[in-house]
Amino acid sequence: MKKQKKRRLSLMRKRMIAGYLFILPWLVGxxxxxxxSLFQTVQFSxxxxxxxxxxxxxxxxxxxxxxxxxAFLEHGTFKQTLTSSVMNMxxxxxxxxxxxxxxxxxxxxxxxxxxxxxxxFFLPVILGSGAIVDAMEMSAKMMQTGVSGxxxxxxxxxxxxxxxxxxxxxxxxxxxxxxxxxxxxxSAVGRINDIISMSGVQIVIFIAALQSIPGSLYEVAKIExxxxxxxxxxxxFPMVMPHIITNVVYxxxxxxxxxxxxxxxxxxxxxxxxxxIGSVMTITSTLITCIILVVVVGFIQKKTFYYN
Amino acid sequence: MRxxxxxxxxxxxxxxxxxxxxxxKFALTxxxxxxxxxxxxxxxxxxxxxxxxxxxxDSDALNPMVFVIPxxxxxxxxxxxxxxxxxxxxxxxxxxxxxSITLIQVLICSMVGYGFAxxxxxxxxxxxxxxxxxxxxxxxxxxxxxxxxxxxxxPAGLATLFTGAKLNLMGTPWPIYILSLLGCGVRSGLYIYxxxxxxxxxxxxxxxxxxxxxxxxxYTYFNIMLKNASPAVITVTxxxxxxxxxxxxxxxxxxxxxxIVISKRVSVLQSVIANEDKIMSLTIQELYLHAGIxxxxxxxxxxxxxxxxxxxxxVERSGIVG
Numbered sequence: 001m002k003k004q005k006k007r008r009l010s011l012m013r014k015r016m017i018a019g020y021l022f023i024l025p026w027l028v029g030x031x032x033x034x035x036x037s038l039f040q041t042v043q044f045s046x047x048x049x050x051x052x053x054x055x056x057x058x059x060x061x062x063x064x065x066x067x068x069x070x071a072f073l074e075h076g077t078f079k080q081t082l083t084s085s086v087m088n089m090x091x092x093x094x095x096x097x098x099x100x101x102x103x104x105x106x107x108x109x110x111x112x113x114x115x116x117x118x119x120x121f122f123l124p125v126i127l128g129s130g131a132i133v134d135a136m137e138m139s140a141k142m143m144q145t146g147v148s149g150x151x152x153x154x155x156x157x158x159x160x161x162x163x164x165x166x167x168x169x170x171x172x173x174x175x176x177x178x179x180x181x182x183x184x185x186x187s188a189v190g191r192i193n194d195i196i197s198m199s200g201v202q203i204v205i206f207i208a209a210l211q212s213i214p215g216s217l218y219e220v221a222k223i224e225x226x227x228x229x230x231x232x233x234x235x236x237f238p239m240v241m242p243h244i245i246t247n248v249v250y251x252x253x254x255x256x257x258x259x260x261x262x263x264x265x266x267x268x269x270x271x272x273x274x275x276x277i278g279s280v281m282t283i284t285s286t287l288i289t290c291i292i293l294v295v296v297v298g299f300i301q302k303k304t305f306y307y308n
Numbered sequence: 309m310r311x312x313x314x315x316x317x318x319x320x321x322x323x324x325x326x327x328x329x330x331x332x333k334f335a336l337t338x339x340x341x342x343x344x345x346x347x348x349x350x351x352x353x354x355x356x357x358x359x360x361x362x363x364x365x366d367s368d369a370l371n372p373m374v375f376v377i378p379x380x381x382x383x384x385x386x387x388x389x390x391x392x393x394x395x396x397x398x399x400x401x402x403x404x405x406x407x408s409i410t411l412i413q414v415l416i417c418s419m420v421g422y423g424f425a426x427x428x429x430x431x432x433x434x435x436x437x438x439x440x441x442x443x444x445x446x447x448x449x450x451x452x453x454x455x456x457x458x459x460x461x462x463p464a465g466l467a468t469l470f471t472g473a474k475l476n477l478m479g480t481p482w483p484i485y486i487l488s489l490l491g492c493g494v495r496s497g498l499y500i501y502x503x504x505x506x507x508x509x510x511x512x513x514x515x516x517x518x519x520x521x522x523x524x525x526x527y528t529y530f531n532i533m534l535k536n537a538s539p540a541v542i543t544v545t546x547x548x549x550x551x552x553x554x555x556x557x558x559x560x561x562x563x564x565x566x567x568i569v570i571s572k573r574v575s576v577l578q579s580v581i582a583n584e585d586k587i588m589s590l591t592i593q594e595l596y597l598h599a600g601i602x603x604x605x606x607x608x609x610x611x612x613x614x615x616x617x618x619x620x621x622x623v624e625r626s627g628i629v630g
Contacts, residue, residue, distance in 0.1 A: 018427060022419050022422055022424075022427065026490070027435070033450075033490060037453035041449050041452075119616060123609075126605060126612075279449070
């Protein structure tokens with residue numbers, strides 16, 4: 001009897017230790033890379049940095065809350081940019097989440113050429129990042145400064161095959177529907193490009209989620225006579241709920257990384273070499289994003305159904 | 309096929325219902341096709357534009373009458389772009405480098421994600437909160453301290469002990485390997501998160517059965533859980549490949565040589581072409597740039613198409629089948 005009890009305890013302990021072993025690589029990295037670096041960044045935000053260009057080092061002079069005071073009370077655009085970035089984020093998230101769920105459901109059906117279409121939908125992820133954007137931006141810059149307007153115009157005409165959307169919009173405007181509705185629709189249509197290019201990853205995650213739903217659930221629903229609408233709300237939606245959280249997290253982070261506030265922080269840090277103010281900006285905006293994440297995820301998590 | 313007879317159909321309510329259903333289905337299919345084609349066009353338009361540019365000759369680029377279909381298509385842009393980027397050796401090294409990092413990322417992140425999903429230990433919630441923080445935290449915030457760490461790399465004084473000086477890892481891919489091994493690589497936090505969500509969604513019965521049958525925790529993880537998580541593995545593999553391939557932030561920060569990172573060569577391709585080949589017209593330089601971009605994108609698109617098949621297969625194998 002006694003022996004059994006001891007073994008049971010040791011199993012719990014063993015699982016605990018195994019848990020730590022599983023997360024060990026990340027834990028080490030987090031402590032020695034993130035904690036240390038974050039600590040240093042916070043330190044920057046409370047001090048003025050003087051860079052020693054000759055020896056490659058830097059010296060810190062502590063100046064208390066001065067950087068924060070400057071950013072919030074004196075800086076020209078910081079507060080506006082922060083507010084507008086946060087607002088954009090909040091508007092984008094539901095739009096992108098539902099658009100990508102909708103597209104994933106379309107792409108999850110069987111139709112000829114499905115593989116091709118899926119590959120096309122993933123293209124924005126490949127095109128949207130890193131080197132290509134760099135190269136395009138650089139060529140755009142050279143275009144602006146380098147040659148006469150004519151050459152630039154011509155290049156612009158040859159790079160995009162898109163036809164004139166204004167014609168369609170004006171035709172649409174003449175339909176005689178209420179102006180407000182028109183404006184909303186046209187602005188949403190105008191943003192469709194952004195929405196599509198920002199939802200590539202989310203679509204892939206949703207497709208994977210949809211495919212992990214056991215087909216037997218749908219069979220049962222069909223036998224019981226559920227309509228498509230009921231099947232969606234009673235089976236598909238609850239089953240992809242955990243992945244909705246993933247996607248919401250990803251969307252928030254993604255739109256934060258693309259946001260104006262980070263660009264502002266970036267230019268402050270690396271163009272004006274003002275490390276203190278730049279750190280204040282990144283720390284403030286990261287904190288706000290974390291709070292939004294916690295609130296939103298907490299809210300969705302309450303309604304989430306896990307398979308277990 | 310049902311025989312279609314209009315009069316009979318209109319009389320019989322059952323036939324009427326079937327007809328209505330057919331019409332509804334047809335309309336829905338049309339709508340779906342329209343949406344898919346439309347969205348695909350929005351995505352593809354710039355790519356088509358780039359491709360057209362890459363195959364058009366100089367005279368086409370300067371001819372305002374040419375639209376979409378070049379008059380004198382040529383592959384010369386690709387040839388020169390390949391030469392100037394040193395394409396084949398660079399892309400081979402680059403793919404090997406990206407593949408090895410992806411392998412590390414998948415192993416480490418799935419392990420960590422599994423640890424968070426299935427084991428109970430003190431401070432678990434706090435630590436998982438930290439994972440989310442690493443996702444959200446813009447890398448720009450910590451780039452300077454990170455640079456300093458790897459510029460004077462000295463883990464626990466080992467480097468000083470053996471070589472007598474701190475290691476300078478700049479210019480080598482080692483910092484990125486080390487970061488990936490420690491779960492701090494390019495978007496590692498997100499991969500941990502994805503794996504965590506997937507493992508949490510899997511039924512616990514699989515592991516219980518394995519445990520009853522006498523499998524240890526590590527055996528269960530490698531031989532049972534990892535195989536069951538194949539959709540997540542494929543998802544993370546695809547993401548990691550693409551993002552690692554496109555990453556310029558880390559490779560610029562650690563000054564990784566452009567011999568193994570082709571995207572660095574693309575970003576300077578335009579000026580290289582201008583200098584080496586004395587092509588001064590910006591419009592024409594851009595054609596070469598677009599050819600270069602297409603050449604760089606090609607392997608990653610091919611890899612994606614290849615994995616896409618396994619994506620579906622892997623998904624069909626998943627579930628409780630094991």
